[in-house]
Each structure stands twice: as C-alpha cells, then as structure tokens.
Amino acid sequence: MTAETVLSIIRDHFTTALFFIIMLALLFFILYFLVYKKLLRGTTNLPIKVTIVSFVLIGYLIMVSGVTIFNRGAQFEAMDLTLFGSYIEAWNNFSVRNWQYVILNIVMFLPLGILLPLLHDRFKNAVWTIAAGILLTLSIETFQYFTGFGVFEFDDLFNNTLGAIIGYGLTMSVMKLWNKRFLQAVGYLTPLLLTSLAFGIIFVTYSLKEFGNLSIVPNKKVDMIETTVILDVMLEGENHLPVPVYKVTPYSEQEAREFVESFFEQMDIDTSDIDVNRDAETGFFSVQGEPSYSLWFEFKDGSYTLNNYFFEENIQPLDTDESNLLNELNRFGITLPDAAELNHLGMGEYEWRTHLYKTGDQLIDGTLSVEYFSDDTIKSIVQSIITYDKVTDKPIKTKQQAFNQLMDGSFDWAYGDINKIEVKDVELTYFLDSKGFYQPVYSFTSIIDGSDEKILIPAI
Incomplete structure (x- = not known):
C-alpha cells in the first residue's frame, strides 16, 4: 500500500x-x-x-x-x-x-x-x-x-x-x-x-552497492524436504568466463512527460489537457475525448502500455499482415529492431520478440505486443523492448552452483509446497535490478507439479 x-x-x-x-x-x-x-x-x-x-x-x-x-x-x-x-x-x-x-x-x-x-x-x-x-x-x-x-x-x-x-x-x-x-x-x-x-x-x-537488488531473490526458502527433483539436462562444472552487465538509463518525471506528450502529438492528439497521476515508479497519463487514451509509463526503463478506449460495437479484432502492422506502428513513431520476430497470438493479437540481441556494446531485449482492429488501427500497445548499454564484465556462478541453490530452495516461489520439479533446460538470461542494471541470471525451464514454470537464480 x-x-x-x-x-x-x-x-x-x-x-x-x-x-x-x-x-x-x-x-x-x-x-x-x-x-x-x-x-x-x-x-x-x-x-x-x-x-x-x-x-x-x-x-x-x-x-x-x-x-x-x-x-x-x-x-x-x-x-x-x-x-x-x-x-x-x-x-x-x-x-x-x-x-x-x-x-x-x-x-x-x-x-x-x-x-x-x-x-x-x-x-x-x-x-x-x-x-x-x-x-x-x-x-x-x-x-x-x-x-x-x-x-x-x-x-x-x-x-x-x-x-x-x-x-x-x-x-x-x-x-x-x-x-x-x-x-x-x-x-x-x-x-x-x-x-x-x-x-x-x-x-x-x-x-x-555496485549493482542493485534483484526481486527474484526469495524472501524465504522453499521447503524442499519432500520435493522430488528430476534433472533432464547436463550441467557444466567449469567456471564461466566473465559476462557483460548492462544498464538502462531511467527517466525522470519530466522526461517521461515529454516522451508521452511527443508520443501523443505524433498521433495528432491534443495534449493541452493531459491528466497526470504518478507514484515513485510509474506515471499514468490520460487524454479524455472520443476516443480517450491512457498510457502507463515505467520510469525505470521507459517501457509503457497504451490503451485506446472506443465504444463502436461493430469494431472487432482483426487479423492482418506484418506490413500493415509496421505501417500502423510508424504512425506512433515506433520502429522495431531488425532482430524482432513476429508471433501471432490470437485474433488481431501480435507480438514481436527480441531475445538478448547484441549489437556492439548494446543489448536489445524484450517484447512489443499490439491489438489490431477491423477499422485498420492498433488500439493497444505494450512496449517493453529495451536497449541496454554495457557497463562492465563480471564472473558468474556455474550452472551447477546455480542448480545447487535451486536444490536448497533458494528461489522465488509463492504457491505453497512443491511435490515435483522436472528441470528441462537451463540458459543464461538477464533480469533488471533495482538500480537499472540488467544482471545475468540462470533460467531453469521446469515443470513444477504439472505446470510450466521458469525458476530464476542470480548468476553473479
């Protein structure tokens, strides 16, 4: 609260x-x-x-x-x-x-x-x-x-x-x-x-502290005494070479407002009566009219969610091709990185994903999802494709050491006791910390009591 x-x-x-x-x-x-x-x-x-x-x-x-x-x-x-x-x-x-x-x-x-x-x-x-x-x-x-x-x-x-x-x-x-x-x-x-x-x-x-804290660190350990763990992947035992740590520059409240106003003006929306509500981490910007718009903006990394509130019953979600989607995104001033791959999620629902794409000393990661409608417009955008700049290299744990933490119950889990964990894969990925650093973490792709889950363990 x-x-x-x-x-x-x-x-x-x-x-x-x-x-x-x-x-x-x-x-x-x-x-x-x-x-x-x-x-x-x-x-x-x-x-x-x-x-x-x-x-x-x-x-x-x-x-x-x-x-x-x-x-x-x-x-x-x-x-x-x-x-x-x-x-x-x-x-x-x-x-x-x-x-x-x-x-x-x-x-x-x-x-x-x-x-x-x-x-x-x-x-x-x-x-x-x-x-x-x-x-x-x-x-x-x-x-x-x-x-x-x-x-x-x-x-x-x-x-x-x-x-x-x-x-x-x-x-x-x-x-x-x-x-x-x-x-x-x-x-x-x-x-x-x-x-x-x-x-x-x-x-x-x-x-x-050199880096920030990670929200994936558990408040308390999971009780693993009665838990069966099945490992279906080989774990290297040798030490890893140092890996990059990246950082994103957070937005100030004024910078966020300037971004949002520019974003709306790109769509020819009058921002003179823009309504702003904020807390320490998020800004909520809204423009009333026909239609009305709202945009949630995360100060920590510049990700945002745009919603267009409309009331025409005859306008429904509609499938289209990628070129139409890209043309519509250009209307919002959005350009996708070349490495972004398009996925069709459902009727009128699309998502581009850029997974740990490295270019020079930068890392591009995240997703952008949209909803396309029968009036040939995009009415919802969730943009979290972020560009991170490299700041340093850091040695990390081995996969075996990270797995030992998993076996010890040192991972974030909020759904009660666990009977069985099947570890299907493990990869090195990244997670944003509280200071805006994009830290390396191990992601254990697992089946936990029949549900597909990912267990994240800090790698540094």
Missing part, C-alpha cells in the same frame, strides 16, 4: 470520522450538562484535556480501521508469521512502494503512543502503552485473518508496536523537557534514534 493510497483512504474516511466525533461530542455534552449537571446536580468538573484527547483518539481509531479493514474486500484467510519478511521483500525490490509499506506501518501507530500517556497517567508506564499497542494491532490482524479482509502478518504486529513505542517516547521526552530533565528526555527518544539509525544503515549500504 503506497503513501498516496493511504492518504486517499484517510481523506475518504475523514468526513465519516469527523461526523461521528461531532455526533458523539453532542451526545456527550447533552448527557453531561443536561442530565448529569442539571437533572442529577453532579459536581464533578469535566476534565478538558482528557476529553479532547479521548475524542482525538476515537477519530484516530476510525482512521486506522479505515486504512486496515474497511477499505478492503474479503478475500481469503492468510497468515505470514515470518519475522522481517516485509523488510527482506523491501530490500530485494528496493522500491519506494515497498519501503513505504514498512514505514507507514510504523508511522500509523505513532499517534497511539503519543495520545495514550496524555489520556491517563497509567500509560506513562511504558508497559501499559506497549501492551495497548500490541492488543490493538493483534485485534486488527486477527480480525483481518478471520474475515479475509487482510493477511495476519507478524511484521505488522512488530511494526505497529514499534510505532506505538516511538510515539510514547516522543510524548514522554516532551514531558521531561518541560520539566528540564534533559537526559531522561534523550533516553525516551532512544527508540526513534535507533530506528532512524537502522534505516539509515540500510539505505547507505544499498547506495554503496
């Missing part, structure tokens, strides 16, 4: 929370002033601070419920008890989206730790605040598990509790500073300082 998504959910639930708090406040003051004060002639004064904190806490809990429960549809019961699994996944992908998920789960419970010591002196004892944080997040995770509105994750329990501890430390440090107890104030800031230091070490370590 990205920061943009969470902020959108909070905005959606803010009005509801505000309305609920106003109604609750009206009811509370009616009961207090009319019933307690007037009818029962009560003498106890209203504790202003506690009342305000209580209402803020109720509003906060409504927001948390909206983010964690009520914005999701019921799916299935799922549980992940792996400690730091979300951190490992964020490290392997090293995208803003993944780290936002981790950090937001910490930040989301900061207000709880801040508010509870202000609500009652009992919560100035760290044990009570930590217990409250654990109880709240445990309740949310348990509710998500049994209703299918989310996944019971041990990391959420850890991160939410850490957030409550940090929030508690912030409140208590301010109280100690107010009383001029500076050393105690610093002590209460220790959770925040240690957490900041840990994240700082992670990000500095990543920045010093």
Whole structure:
C-alpha cells in the first residue's frame, strides 16, 4: 500500500470520522450538562484535556480501521508469521512502494503512543502503552485473518508496536523537557534514534552497492524436504568466463512527460489537457475525448502500455499482415529492431520478440505486443523492448552452483509446497535490478507439479 493510497483512504474516511466525533461530542455534552449537571446536580468538573484527547483518539481509531479493514474486500484467510519478511521483500525490490509499506506501518501507530500517556497517567508506564499497542494491532490482524479482509502478518504486529513505542517516547521526552530533565528526555527518544539509525544503515549500504537488488531473490526458502527433483539436462562444472552487465538509463518525471506528450502529438492528439497521476515508479497519463487514451509509463526503463478506449460495437479484432502492422506502428513513431520476430497470438493479437540481441556494446531485449482492429488501427500497445548499454564484465556462478541453490530452495516461489520439479533446460538470461542494471541470471525451464514454470537464480 503506497503513501498516496493511504492518504486517499484517510481523506475518504475523514468526513465519516469527523461526523461521528461531532455526533458523539453532542451526545456527550447533552448527557453531561443536561442530565448529569442539571437533572442529577453532579459536581464533578469535566476534565478538558482528557476529553479532547479521548475524542482525538476515537477519530484516530476510525482512521486506522479505515486504512486496515474497511477499505478492503474479503478475500481469503492468510497468515505470514515470518519475522522481517516485509523488510527482506523491501530490500530485494528496493522500491519506494515497498519501503513505504514498512514505514507507514510504523508511522500509523505513532499517534497511539503519543495520545495514550496524555489520556491517563497509567500509560506513562511504558508497559501499559506497549501492551495497548500490541492488543490493538493483534485485534486488527486477527480480525483481518478471520474475515479475509487482510493477511495476519507478524511484521505488522512488530511494526505497529514499534510505532506505538516511538510515539510514547516522543510524548514522554516532551514531558521531561518541560520539566528540564534533559537526559531522561534523550533516553525516551532512544527508540526513534535507533530506528532512524537502522534505516539509515540500510539505505547507505544499498547506495554503496555496485549493482542493485534483484526481486527474484526469495524472501524465504522453499521447503524442499519432500520435493522430488528430476534433472533432464547436463550441467557444466567449469567456471564461466566473465559476462557483460548492462544498464538502462531511467527517466525522470519530466522526461517521461515529454516522451508521452511527443508520443501523443505524433498521433495528432491534443495534449493541452493531459491528466497526470504518478507514484515513485510509474506515471499514468490520460487524454479524455472520443476516443480517450491512457498510457502507463515505467520510469525505470521507459517501457509503457497504451490503451485506446472506443465504444463502436461493430469494431472487432482483426487479423492482418506484418506490413500493415509496421505501417500502423510508424504512425506512433515506433520502429522495431531488425532482430524482432513476429508471433501471432490470437485474433488481431501480435507480438514481436527480441531475445538478448547484441549489437556492439548494446543489448536489445524484450517484447512489443499490439491489438489490431477491423477499422485498420492498433488500439493497444505494450512496449517493453529495451536497449541496454554495457557497463562492465563480471564472473558468474556455474550452472551447477546455480542448480545447487535451486536444490536448497533458494528461489522465488509463492504457491505453497512443491511435490515435483522436472528441470528441462537451463540458459543464461538477464533480469533488471533495482538500480537499472540488467544482471545475468540462470533460467531453469521446469515443470513444477504439472505446470510450466521458469525458476530464476542470480548468476553473479
């Protein structure tokens, strides 16, 4: 869940929370002033601070419920008890989206730790605040598990509790500073300082790495104890010579916008009212009209997906020849490399594939797929044929060493236990890492429990 998504959910639930708090406040003051004060002639004064904190806490809990429960549809019961699994996944992908998920789960419970010591002196004892944080997040995770509105994750329990501890430390440090107890104030800031230091070490370590991280590295190993592995290919045992590592230059947001505007203008589409939505990795550009167009653009490598929204019922997918397709692609300003091979996928569906085509110090790899229609136009393009520039040569593992990792369960697999793996072939291919380097990886073409799959193992 990205920061943009969470902020959108909070905005959606803010009005509801505000309305609920106003109604609750009206009811509370009616009961207090009319019933307690007037009818029962009560003498106890209203504790202003506690009342305000209580209402803020109720509003906060409504927001948390909206983010964690009520914005999701019921799916299935799922549980992940792996400690730091979300951190490992964020490290392997090293995208803003993944780290936002981790950090937001910490930040989301900061207000709880801040508010509870202000609500009652009992919560100035760290044990009570930590217990409250654990109880709240445990309740949310348990509710998500049994209703299918989310996944019971041990990391959420850890991160939410850490957030409550940090929030508690912030409140208590301010109280100690107010009383001029500076050393105690610093002590209460220790959770925040240690957490900041840990994240700082992670990000500095990543920045010093020669290459980026690979998302194909597993978060946890596959249990291979009961798995039968059949190897139908010979594996060389000698060391490989160094192989090239390539890189693609990522696009900035401005460069992406300029590309998209030029792309639309090539099609004589007015871009003066182009609508732009983006997150850290992707830009979504749309032009409304008849027809309307949308283009998803990946900043990391310049790949994109174009869709043309039309509503004529008599226009249907239609087969054609390659020359018509190439002429239509020229209208979009798209020129295919000579090595691209055309495949017919279905009625009106075509794909060009360029597989690891080397030309000088460049590598061209990927696919471009289109949908052709009976009005002699292409209305959908998925372009991921990318040109990579060589940056260096690196020694790699042998196929046998990579296969040993497969046997050890060190590969990405998210579909439960495996009974049987039949390895039919192995080749050296490439995979884009988190810094834009195109790294060599081994691809084991396999049949896993009857399904055709590819198991990827990093080669460096």
